[in-house]
Amino acid sequence: MTSRTEALQTFKREGRIVIVGASLAGLRAAESLRDEGFTGSLTVIGDEKGEPYDRPPLSKQVLTGWVPAEATTLPRRREVDAQWLLGVPASGLDVAAGLVRLADGREVPYDRVLIATGVRARPWPHEAEAALDGVFVVRTREDAAGLRQRLADGPDRVLIIGAGFTGSEIASICRERDIPVTVAELGPGPLVGALGAMIGEIASEMQRAHGVDLRTGVKVTSLEGDEQGRLRRAHLSDGSTVDADVAVVALGGIRNTEWLQGSGLAVGPWGIAADSGCRAMDLNGLITDDVFVAGDVARCPHPVYEYRFISLEHWVNAVEQAEIAAHNMVHLQADRWPHLTIPSFWSIQFGVNIKSVGVPTFADEVVITQGSVAERRFVATYGYQGRVTAAVTFNNAKWLDHYRKLIETAAPFPPPCPTPDQPVDAKPVPVDFPGPMLLAQGATVVVTGHDPDERRVTAARP
Amino acid sequence: MRVVVDLSRCQGYAQCAFLAPDAFRMHGEEALMYDPSPDDAQREQVLRAAAACPVQAILVDRLEGRDAAAEAMRS
Amino acid sequence: MTMTRTPGILPRILDYSARADPYPLYAELRRTPVALQEDGSYVISTYRELTALLHDPHLSSDIRNLAHPLPGAGREDNPAFLNLDPPEHDRMRRMAMRHFGPPHTPGLVDGMRPDMTAVVNGLIDGLQGRKQIDVVDDFAYPFPVTVICHLLGVPREDEPRFHQWVEALVDAIDYNPAVDPPERLQKGMQARAELRQYLGGLVEERHSRPGDDILSKLATDDGPDGRMTDEQIISTANLLLIAGHETTVNLITNGVLTLLRHPQMLQRLRNEPGLIIRLVEELLRYEPPVHIIPWRAAYSDITIADTTIPKGSQIMLMLASGSRDPDRFHDPDRFDPDRQDNQHLGFGSGIHLCFGGPLARLEAQIAITEFVRRVDNPRLVADPPPYRRSPILRGPLHLLVEQG
């Protein structure tokens, strides 16, 4: 045995691993570490009280009234022998000394640490208005329980501020429960920021067909309450007002990185930069040896997307990065895994299963390759400089695996070969994203291998 | 019991909604909604559903009734 | 380059002598994942390539997209959704699903469990006191037939008539003019016409006197997709009748056979009835009732495993080989109900994934559970048993078992 493998064996037996963030990524990493044969001491620190729970149901089956918010505790894949420090936030990371500081003054030393502190909901910017009774965000179990109760009480009107996925899902549930709902969105349509103008238009029609009062291109400028501090009305940038007793602020998330101030890690508004093996990067761009990152708080380069750093608020990304990080924490360089899976996401709204693979914002054109937009059953394929980079399905998920392969193999865009249900008038149109896009040029790569230990990229066209 | 479905993997085959209709429901043709903590009386049906999923997207708690409660240390 | 001509292996698989154990030949076949045949068709045998193709929108189930017509049955005017592509496939399947499963009829199949258990126990009651039984004729065949007849609303007492038609039809699926007698094809075509006529009569009746069965519902209900024409109803009923007839019987029989070959597993199942759920999944991988999807068509050029399959080519999918692929399943030739992540191809995959899968699973779970629970000391009379002719829907013709 070489001294390196010996040191690794000792670490696996006696080392100390600390995980900060006790949610999806934190839990799955803890399980994977034990699966990988780590028998040393394992500590999981989380600021939320109670066991790790699942968030996607919070804007879906919880708000429909079907299941209570407390019912989403995550199932375990295996027993995890760990010390759980719950209900206490970490307040600092000392990389040189190898310890995590807790807000209550305790210090937890580590040999390796995994940061999985995720995202919190972006609050309404005016504090007093945000405190009005009836104003909600939805990120935690408590948030969802409160909103669930309000929806059950039968509000006169719900105002959704921001028509991203969460906002749109909640609007859909309001309509399902026959609650009047207004959606205010600054962009030209729902989901535009994530999926582009074409899907935005389809989503707009879908919302309106379900009776949503959709206002696009407007900003909510202020929220107004009554003497009891209850929300009454909202003022919009076009001068109009909306009377509503419930408002859901769905303006995206803020990465939980404040506690890393001064740690020397490469922390920014899009999260903590890391390599594709989830090892954190420091401010100088050096990869650290003992600090790992996973989940919504991570920002990792993806070879298929020209090594750009991509941050994803996707459930499966948190699960996969947790596994990759855990594996790499207990392996030597030669056995480490890169995270090369093509990103994927789902959302359920207005009776439609919306799914995506790839990075739709990394595209210049989009075309409907299968199905019918009118029936809201279709596949939209995204391309960038002549290769497929993403696909979005509306009730057509059984085809997605095919498109994942097209992305992995840098297949030509638009896809040249016809399929039986290709719309006759299918023509690529500009993808049209409102904000800055993730664009660049250059050679590209293809992903090979199927198991984590054989997945690698190779240059596509030398 | 506790259940989670990897809906990124789920392709809407609805096998689960056939076999455990109280725990798994299709929302429209393809979107799955499910009860993440179905009643123990549904255990057998949920296990049938999980086994039948063609893409094995359904995870049922492996700790099987053992006390999985995390020990919380308050600040 | 993985593409080579491999004459010899496929004919050996299709030959009756391979029926009892085709698996070694599948292993040989997998050395060439995409194998071009003498006649220009392609045979796919590896898991990765099979799943890729089953999710490839360029793979067509519509006979019109074959460059050369099949030697067997010609195109029907109203093919059932098994032989249609989207969007018609999806629409027809939705219209049929409306009366069978979620989202419109979610509780039907699960709600049939008590009745199905009663049917099975009635059949086992009938076996009492007999020294030797035929698992196929006495048990595994009559059970699913009773169930599908009840569901569809086809009178059980007509079974002897349509049984013959269905057998003749299935016999003609893989008709090969080079080796098979032309009567086989003729018989199949005639059976098809007679079965359609028979079903047409039933549909006619249901228009005027609807009952609670699927035929009645198809004939009278106007869902969001509208109503099927009578011809489409006949095709759908035809498909459901055949599929419900010719497949589950193999799963149940293969289950009994496999357990008798693995006595420790039989004992374990007796002590641990919950094992049946995973055991049936493993059967669908290890001894699946449907071995081959005999043809699909390349709608456009398809590139797979470095091979380009030209537009119009006929493609044969060796599902049972994929489920034994060692690159996907650890120790694939071992029967192991504890296997994790068992994403077998027993019911296919993609948009044509078996429509009746949940029903078939419950049927097999109930039948095998009750058989094991109630039949005392069952012993195989002959191993291997005699097999049916078909290499596509593969299973024992008879399975003689001694009890007591």
Ligand SMILES: Cc1cc2nc3c(=O)[nH]c(=O)nc-3n(C[C@H](O)[C@H](O)[C@H](O)COP(=O)(O)OP(=O)(O)OC[C@H]3O[C@@H](n4cnc5c(N)ncnc54)[C@H](O)[C@@H]3O)c2cc1C
């Ligand atoms: C309402 C809602 C709906 C969603 N729907 C979907 C969907 O349909 N599809 C999809 O793909 N994804 C969806 N997601 C996203 C998905 O839930 C996230 O990607 C996933 O939760 C990320 O897990 P994580 O563990 O990385 O982060 P998080 O779940 O955010 O967990 C981070 C944890 O760290 C804790 N923490 C933060 N700071 C500290 C600190 N300093 N000390 C200790 N602990 C700390 C947090 O309180 C939290 O418990 C949804 C999210 C929400 C909120």
Ligand code: HEM
């Ligand atoms: C163990 C029993 C069964 C097995 C192994 C089985 C297997 C299969 C397979 C492999 C397919 C895919 C065919 C293809 O892709 O071309 C299929 C399709 C189909 N099966 Fe089954 N089946 C079984 C039982 C049933 C039953 C009981 C029914 C009826 C209730 C049924 C109805 C269908 C139908 C209608 C299709 C066509 C689906 C489509 O094209 O969309 N099957 N089956």
Ligand code: SF4
């Ligand atoms: S059986 Fe699996 S793929 Fe199908 S709906 Fe259920 S979870 Fe999704």
